[in-house]
Amino acid sequence: MAETTGTMAASSAISSRWGRGLRRCLAHPLLWPLLTLILLLAGNGLFNPGFLALQWRDGHLYGNLIDIAHRAAPLALVSLGMTLVIALRGLDISVGAVLAIAATVAAWTIGHVSNDGLLPLWLAIAAALAAGALCGLWNGWLVVGAGMQPIVATLILMVAGRGIAQSISGGQILTLYYAPYSFLGNGFVLGLPFSLFVVAAVFALLQLALRKTALGLFVRAIGHNPQAAHVAGVRARAITLGAYVFCGIAAALAGLLVSSNVNSADANNAGLLLELDAILAVALGGSLLGGGRFSLAGSLLGALIIQALTTTIYAIGVPPQVNLAVKAVLVFAVMLLQSPLCRGQLRALLRLRAERRA
Structure with a gap:
């Protein structure tokens, strides 16, 4: 009898631990973005058996998964x-224009410097990053210094960018013929595209700064309640300004990858509507658009989801213009799910259905 009671107690404890683990897993903010990405890739694999295949050729890894990343x-x-x-209750809808500016600055720099050695490459990278930082500083000053609403402040550069x-390109598409610069967007390191290492480095540095220093705590405090954070002594204005500068630098890095990948800089079309994709990626990753709660890993998953969705639309033969409609539906769905009123009504409906079944 004692053995039976002990066995039942042990079984109950194991079940309880499994239940807590399952609830913790279901509540993890990365679960649904990861599941969405897996379903997209699995769906492509079902309709196209060779979609998930990877090949090692000429010292490089090739395949649709590598192309998506x-x-x-x-x-x-x-x-x-x-x-x-x-996360700081801001918004930057000028990132597409900043990308175009940085790409054009880099292409112009290479075009006006002798293509000998690596000096033009470093000059182009430095010039592009400086341009992105200046754009971010301008946006941040309008938000922090002038007190403008973030969407209005960044709309100025979105239009003028x-x-x-x-003006820098003279209204022309600048074409590049410089192998070291082309390596940024087309090169491989250890069999993988160099661009993936750039993303990994930026992610690691940002994650380190937010996890191993007080910066992450300050960002969450400002996002949840800017006034309380200010009263507590948090330098909210400086941190917000720095966030916009970093956003400009990130857009400039993206401009380097985009222009080096196609060996040209198109000021009119580079990064067009990128701001929509970036906001959608952040929202899909589980970050609250109202600030406070954010996930860097979730944003990476959101970017992969958008690219996988785009690849899927092209693969099944749907017209490219439908891609914009699908993204608009995704934005609508995400905003509804992030609405406290909508979530409350959904929970009430599920609770009502459960009570009726009982």
């Missing part, structure tokens, strides 16, 4: 910068 790299960089801004880029 490679093509999502610029969006992933911009999404990391956007995550930090949104492409005009600035076209």
Whole structure:
């Protein structure tokens, strides 16, 4: 009898632990973005048996999965910068224009410097990053210094940015013939695209800063309650300004990858509507658009989801313009799910159905 009681108690304890583990797993913010990505990839694998195949050829790894990750790299960089801004209750809808400015500045720099050695490459990278930082500083000053609403402040550069880029390029598409620069967007390291290492480095540095220093705590405090954070002594204005600068630098890095990948800089079309994709990636990753709660890993998953969705739409032969409609539906769905009123009504409906079944 004692053995039976002990066995039942042990079984009950194991079941309780499994239940707690399952609830913890279901409540994890990365579960649904990860599940969405897996379902997208699995669906492609079912309709196209060779979709998930990987090949090692000429010292490089090839396959659709590698292509998705490679093509999502610029969006992933911009999404990391956007995550930090949104976590602080901000928004930056000028990232597409900043990408175009940085790409044009880099192409112009290479075109006006002798293509000998690596000096033009470093000059182009430094010039592009400086341009992105200046754009971020401008946006941050309008938000922090002038007190403008973030969407209005960044709308100014969104409208004027492409005009600035076209002025630098003379209204022309700048073509590049410089192998070291092309390596940024087309090169491979250890068999993988170099762009993936750029994203990994930026993610690791940002994660380190947010996890191993007080910066992450400050960002959450400002996002939850800016006034309380200010009273507590948090330098909210400086941190917000720094977030916009970082967002500009992230967009500039994305511009380097985009322009080096196609060996040209198109001031009119580079990064067009990228701000929509970046905001959607952040939202899909589980970050609250109202600030406070954010996930860098979730934003990376969101960028991969968007690129996988785009690849799926093209693979099944749907017209490209439908891609924009699908993204709009996703934005609508995400905003509804993030609405406290909508979530409350959904929980009440599920509770009512459960009571009726009981």
